[in-house]
Amino acid sequence: xxxxxxxxxxxxxxxxxxxxxxxxxxxxxxxxxxxxxxxxxxxxxxxxxxxxxxxxxxxxxxxxxxxxxxxxxxxxxxxxxxxxxxxxxxxxxxxxxxxxxxxxxxxxxxxxxxxxxxxxxxxxxxxxxxxxxxxxxxxxxxxxxxxxxxxxxxxxxxxxxxxxxxxxxxxxxxxxxxxxxxxxxxxxxxxxxxxxxxxxxxxxxxxxxxxxxxxxxxxxxxxxxxxxxxxxxxxxxxxxxxxxxxxxxxxxxxxxxxxxxxxxxxxxxxxxxxxxxxxxxxxxxxxxxxxxxxxxxxxxxxxxxxxxxxxxxxxxxxxxx
Amino acid sequence: xxxxxxxxxxxxxxxxxxxxxxxxxxxxxxxxxxxxxxxxxxxxxxxxxxxxxxxxxxxxxxxxxxxxxxxxxxxxxxxxxxxxxxxxxxxxxxxxxxxxxxxxxxxxxxxxxxxxxxxxxxxxxxxxxxxxxxx
Numbered sequence: 001x002x003x004x005x006x007x008x009x010x011x012x013x014x015x016x017x018x019x020x021x022x023x024x025x026x027x028x029x030x031x032x033x034x035x036x037x038x039x040x041x042x043x044x045x046x047x048x049x050x051x052x053x054x055x056x057x058x059x060x061x062x063x064x065x066x067x068x069x070x071x072x073x074x075x076x077x078x079x080x081x082x083x084x085x086x087x088x089x090x091x092x093x094x095x096x097x098x099x100x101x102x103x104x105x106x107x108x109x110x111x112x113x114x115x116x117x118x119x120x121x122x123x124x125x126x127x128x129x130x131x132x133x134x135x136x137x138x139x140x141x142x143x144x145x146x147x148x149x150x151x152x153x154x155x156x157x158x159x160x161x162x163x164x165x166x167x168x169x170x171x172x173x174x175x176x177x178x179x180x181x182x183x184x185x186x187x188x189x190x191x192x193x194x195x196x197x198x199x200x201x202x203x204x205x206x207x208x209x210x211x212x213x214x215x216x217x218x219x220x221x222x223x224x225x226x227x228x229x230x231x232x233x234x235x236x237x238x239x240x241x242x243x244x245x246x247x248x249x250x251x252x253x254x255x256x257x258x259x260x261x262x263x264x265x266x267x268x269x270x271x272x273x274x275x276x277x278x279x280x281x282x283x284x285x286x287x288x289x290x291x292x293x294x295x296x297x298x299x300x301x302x303x304x305x306x307x308x309x310x311x312x313x314x315x316x317x318x319x320x321x
Numbered sequence: 322x323x324x325x326x327x328x329x330x331x332x333x334x335x336x337x338x339x340x341x342x343x344x345x346x347x348x349x350x351x352x353x354x355x356x357x358x359x360x361x362x363x364x365x366x367x368x369x370x371x372x373x374x375x376x377x378x379x380x381x382x383x384x385x386x387x388x389x390x391x392x393x394x395x396x397x398x399x400x401x402x403x404x405x406x407x408x409x410x411x412x413x414x415x416x417x418x419x420x421x422x423x424x425x426x427x428x429x430x431x432x433x434x435x436x437x438x439x440x441x442x443x444x445x446x447x448x449x450x451x452x453x454x455x456x
Binding site: 044109124127130131134135138141142166169170171172173176177191197200204205208209212265 | 332362376377379380390400404405406407408409410411412413415416419420421423424427428431434435449
């Protein structure tokens, strides 16, 4: 190419050419219909022009909109591809880390044996090593839950029963932190479909988060009720609240405001709920508390949806014992 | 006559001895183990009424010990204790079949309450299971 013309020049040229062609076409049309009456030609030209502009604007609008949609779809696709790649790589990495952790664990316990019971200082150091290794192991397993699509054991789960179990398990822990827990369950809430272990993980996480948000004690309320064809689970605390600047990142992996904790808890929760066709949201006010809302399709709706998608409804409709 | 037997498996020797003292005063028979393998041996010999089990133990870890124990005994309540405040650990403990969780430091009054409550709850569970109420 010898030289580039400025795009504006090209556009202006094209527009002028178009206008000339339109003008010629209009006057030719007019002359062939009303050869004697040029008095009304200008009015006709006005209408033509306005109609033209409208058509052009609409066309440009549609093109811009389509373009944006395409660009977004493309970037989503790229992002997903990228994520899948990262997941694959990091999953492998996590397995590697775990293998080495096992070796580390074995040698640390050998070290403890050789330190004997007399050397208090060494024992303390070994204990620190062990704690770090366990923490790392927890981190890796949480991470693997996030990256590796584990085959879920789906069944109908009675959330009311599950909530009661978790609250019973955590009751001493909550008492220890002077946290009063209240459970409000609508009678006859239909079951949901899910992996029992993972759903329990969700409830444990939300309750432990709530308790951690109330270091001075407080109240946590768990509500379970039907909402249309969905089941809603609310966990409300009277804790410190989440600062507005942190709110968008709360469910992101590795985001944590706590010194302990892996920052994976809520990311795993979000993933679990999302996998079951549910949603998680929250509202929070500094100094007043946070409420998490979880919406899950009822088992009936979930199974109907699976059938519509041509997939097997997870299991024969049967209540978990 | 003791009101029950408690096994404490914890590598924190001074805490477990203080706790044992308090439990003995309350009328319990107390056994102590300071690592996982010792704990496993004691559990094998004679299952207590309640187990207080540290998550981080030298040798066999608390969670592994719990897992092994639950293969043979579904009912004996096991209270896990840990200094780590992580939902993941509590979740693991619950899925391995622990009955409750306490965070270190554990006050003696809370420990007594925990043991008391677990003994009552386990009696209820056993009765329900004997009368066939439990699936």
